[in-house]
Amino acid sequence: MMESFYVRLLEMEDEIEELLGMWRKLHENYSPEARQFFNGQSDQFSREMLILVKACERIGLTGNGEKYSMTENGEQQIKLYPLVIQESAEEIMRRYAFFYVFWSREELVDRIARYTDFSQNMEQGLFLLKTLHRSAALNLDSSEPLNPLLKEASSEQERPFTTEPTLIVAMDYSDSEYEFFEFREDAARQIEHLHTRFYEWMYDQDGIQPFRIDHKHIYQGQTTSEGWYYIQGHPDFVDWVNTQVYREPVGRKLVGPPLQQPISKLSF
Known part of the structure; x- marks a missing residue:
């Protein structure tokens, strides 16, 4: 039985906070030099962690509804509202992480560094996952055809x-x-x-x-x-x-x- 992606994500919370701290520092004064330094620092993080972080950020972006309304000043206001999610945290993480299993380290770092709402979405995604119910760790060795491919996420060797x-x-x-x-x-x-x-x-x-x-x-x-x-x-x-x-x-x-x-x- 392989450990679930959600459990792995929780085990990496200290590393995630370190990555988010690096990201915030990068965006305080984004420059080619700061970006190059960020790229070099990112080598300390595993490719698996970067995949799970990217998946969690996307969960933060798409896991809540968005309500658009006009303020009295004529400006558009966006507020989030919760959605009913039937799946477990493990199932949601598997669904999202699956799409990034072939991403290279360079692609992951580039997307994380450039996305201006990354930190906010990442924190929102992690918060959302913690509100979902837990299920038993999903067996990635089962006969389900998509499961073996998910092992790519834990491999440092890119396909x-x-x-x-x-x-x-x-x-x-x-x-x-x-x-x-x-x-x-x-x-x-x-x-x-x-x-x-x-x-x-x-x-x-x-x-x-x-x-x-x-x-x-x-x-x-x-x-x-x-x-x-x-x-x-x-x-x-x-x-x-x-x-x-x-x-x-x-x-x-x-x-x-x-x-x-x-x-x-x-x-x-």
């Missing part, structure tokens, strides 16, 4: 990107400002089908998950809209393809300009 031929896929947010990604050829050739499957999968999920936030919009005391709104982006789609579909890294953001025309263009 290398595919060595097979790749093709380029362009993605934008319906604004023609494209970012470029490379996918293993077999994945690239069905990327539009995978794009459709991704949305179908998201809309079919129950409870909180990394790509959506429950929201309410209030105007003059009346609710004008409510329900889930989705915050998925290009990296989330790539993570889903790698972990949910292929169980190995077959897609990643392209470093440098593309040397070939994209085989497809996707909008999110």
